[in-house]
Amino acid sequence: MVEQSIWMQKVTDDPGHSTWYVERFRSMARAGDDLAGEARLVDAMVPRHARILDAGCGPGRVGGALAEAGHDVVGVDVDPVLIEAAEQDHPGPLWMVGDLAELDLSAQGITTPFDAVVCAGNVLPFLAPSTRGEVLKRLHAHLAPGGRAAIGFGAGRGYAFSEFFEDAAAAALEPDLLLSTWDLRPFTDDSDFLVALLHKR
Known part of the structure; x- marks a missing residue:
């Protein structure tokens, strides 16, 4: 049996956590906040009408924006409350409940x-630490x-960046x-956030 993710542990401890998360982003959208920065970057990486997997899609803001840009999007998340919100707020993509550690579309x-x-x-x-390497391998396989x-x-x-780099290398x-x-700001040794753009070997 796959170890429960840290996210789902939070949901178990606080059953209202997922609803709070959904409403947080709905409130930001109503306020006119920019929620599509990730989608713009991914859109620039792919050809028109690309097939894109939104892994850990949450309530669908990234995959929804990519679908609006004309891409064929499948979103997967372990939390059914978030998938329900994605279906409501961003119709069009295929939204699915699933554990990334067992991903086999x-x-x-x-x-x-x-x-x-x-x-x-x-x-x-937010994944269970023991599953992170396996998740990267499953993303590679798709x-x-x-x-x-x-x-x-x-x-x-x-999840140290150095550990991620090792896991990514092991996942080809x-x-x-x-x-x-x-x-698009450059990554340095002092960066407190990482955006890694990778290709399948």
């Missing part, structure tokens, strides 16, 4: 590989040859560019 009849994977919103640190991944998360969340994901923000 072919079992759901999805056999065409993806041009890109986006994993935003600190998804990796990419087309030469497919690309955009993965972002913050420092100080229990090769870095192309390391940034410290989704708006």
